[in-house]
Amino acid sequence: MTPTFPEGTETAQINVAILVGSELIHRGLETVLRQLPMVNLTVNGEACDVLITTEALSGTRDKDVKTILLLDEAQVAAPAFTLSSEFDGYLIQEEITANHLRNAILRVVAGELAIPDRLARELLTRASGPAAGGDAPQRRPPVSLTARESVTLSLLADGLSNKQIARRLSISEHGAKRLVASVLLKLDSPNRTAAVVTAMRAHLIEYA
Structure with missing residues (x-):
């Protein structure tokens, strides 16, 4: 992309x-x-x-x-x-x-x-695999996303920028930034990739 x-x-x-x-x-x-x-x-x-x-x-x-x-x-x-x-x-x-x-x-x-794409794939693959050492994954409180936030999360997982998310959702870039910020806040994540990793661990999205 x-x-x-x-x-x-x-x-x-x-x-x-x-x-x-x-x-x-x-x-x-x-x-x-x-x-x-x-x-x-x-x-x-x-x-x-x-x-x-x-x-x-x-x-x-x-x-x-x-x-x-x-x-x-x-x-x-x-x-x-x-x-x-x-x-x-x-x-x-x-x-x-x-x-x-x-x-x-x-x-x-x-x-x-x-x-880098390779690092992102490595982190996502680790998140989708079993917990290290066979330990059960740490439980997080349930995360409730709106329908629009769920779509935004999927677009983040696809690597889209704010501008691309805005175009896909037919909203302003400022609106896309607000949606991304809301998703990061709810997932308690400092950045996009961390949010995707957290979402995978919570089974909010899947990684193929």
């Missing part, structure tokens, strides 16, 4: 900073980011719009800065890995291309969760 972004987002200058411990990874990211015309690389602590990092953040993160966590294969494969409200997007080191970086940056700036 081709991502859609708010008008003007793709041509605006976006200040991007890199915070990684490996000089090799840092240089690689710099090289790829310099291929993106809308990116302005910031250095020496200058203000940024998007931060790409391999590190956990402090509990007082700047909410105005969108943060993308750079994962390695071991982190992706770890059964204990879960999404965190600390981060607005995720990238896998071994799969980074200029297009992946571009789409991730534009998505988080647009207020959407950026997550």
Whole structure:
């Protein structure tokens, strides 16, 4: 599916900073980011719009800065890995291309969760499988969604953006944002993918 972004987002200058411990990874990211015309690389602590990092953040993160966590294969494969409200997007080191970086940056700036398809499928597959160690899944209070919210949840599971949901439901983009926010609130989820995972565990939707 081709991502859609708010008008003007793709041509605006976006200040991007890199915070990684490996000089090799840092240089690689710099090289790829310099291929993106809308990116302005910031250095020496200058203000940024998007931060790409391999590190956990402090509990007082700047909410105005969108943060993308750079994962390695071991982190992706770890059964204990879960999404965190600390981060607005995720990238896998071994799969980074200029297009992946571009789409991730534009998505988080647009207020959407950026997550590689492979990671999303892995998380959804885990959620649809038996609980680890054969333990019974933790029971959650019943979630009551309206008919419109249930349709919105299904569209989220299909990976649709707010704009695409608005078109599918024939409502305004603002209305779609309200519906998505309501679904996330009822499912007590920090982002879209976490909401889908929670919904699967509650058997509100199925994943094929």
